[in-house]
């Protein structure tokens with residue numbers, strides 16, 4: 001046992017005060033000093049709170065936390081040890097005044113020594129002189145480092161201890177109850193910062209994984225579309241073309257030979273017409289699967305053609321602002337941008353109820369901006385990726401559109417509001 005001088009979060013602060021401690025006898029002086037200490041404490045707390053919200057680097061936040069705490073306590077050594085859930089041990093993450101050797105070697109298991117007990121019980125431990133404690137771990141290190149008065153508080157987040165904040169001074173001293181309350185508040189602030197930092201990190205990891213999957217889906221889709229379109233083009237379409245030609249030849253031969261069977265000739269003509277229609281349909285699917293329009297027309301006429309053929313049948317008027325802009329894009333960029341247009345135009349046809357659409361291409365120094373505006377019903381952009389009213393997950397189209405742009409080093413932004421139309425912009429760098 002550590003002399004029974006470990007204290008619950010709100011418990012009394014006991015312990016001896018063998019010289020060097022803060023002993024105030026005159027009540028007037030003590031009141032004044034207590035008032036000043038309280039206002040200092042508030043100041044330190046507010047400085048730490050604003051640091052937590054202003055800085056995004058965890059080490060920087062923890063570093064300021066240690067520094068401010070030492071300033072207030074009048075300590076010379078301090079640091080923050082974080083708990084590794086995997087190996088259940090605490091190691092120093094940031095420290096001040098302590099030697100590198102001490103910080104490196106001072107690793108303790110959960111439940112062991114002063115720090116291990118603070119972390120396992122969630123209760124602070126205050127010691128007037130740690131070098132006198134019989135059950136302390138690494139006592140040789142502590143003596144070499146010159147640590148005497150010592151305080152260790154837990155860093156908690158949502159009921160779990162994530163680490164401990166340690167402060168020490170080279171003199172024996174008596175920590176007050178106020179010191180402990182302040183350190184607890186600081187510990188809670190820092191625990192909150194660590195907890196949020198970890199949640200943020202986990203969220204980032206999940207987002208990254210999700211993006212990876214989206215990228216893989218896009219790449220796999222393109223590959224598969226290419227394979228199917230190739231097969232349709234080389235096999236199915238060729239066979240249909242031959243069938244159409246043969247049927248046409250049959251009709252001609254029947255006509256030349258004076259074959260007069262009315263019913264047979266009507267049926268043959270019908271079969272020929274059906275074969276022509278099927279062939280056209282297969283060719284449409286091929287060009288949808290692989291934007292051959294890009295090869296035959298070039299990028300700008302291809303998007304013009306695609307938008308017109310998708311939106312004009314729905315009585316949606318389209319204005320193009322593509323004049324004078326050349327788009328020196330790589331074949332990969334062209335395909336991705338064309339697919340992007342297909343997704344956005346598809347959404348307009350499917351969801352917007354728009355009457356007018358504007359498609360504009362602009363070159364902005366070394367970037368190309370493709371912008372599509374519609375004056376339709378709009379939607380709440382924050383709902384992308386959530387469930388819709390029919391409890392169906394939607395939003396994959398726009399997410400893939402965004403990932404597609406990221407895949408080629410660009411960016412895609414969506415602006416919309418219910419009743420106020422939609423604007424989607426793709427921005428890609430020109431090499």
Ligand SMILES: Nc1ncnc2c1ncn2[C@@H]1O[C@H](COP(=O)(O)OP(=O)(O)OP(=O)(O)O)[C@@H](O)[C@H]1O
Nearest residue numbers: 347348351352376378379394395396397398399422
């Ligand atoms: N131009 C638009 N006008 C109005 N609403 C739109 C428009 N574009 C998208 N939306 C809304 O945003 C939702 C998400 O679009 P997104 O393209 O991501 O998915 P989807 O079209 O529902 O399904 P998918 O594209 O995966 O087939 C749509 O369901 C629709 O409610």
Ligand SMILES: [Mg+2]
Nearest residue numbers: 346347397398
């Ligand atoms: Mg869609």
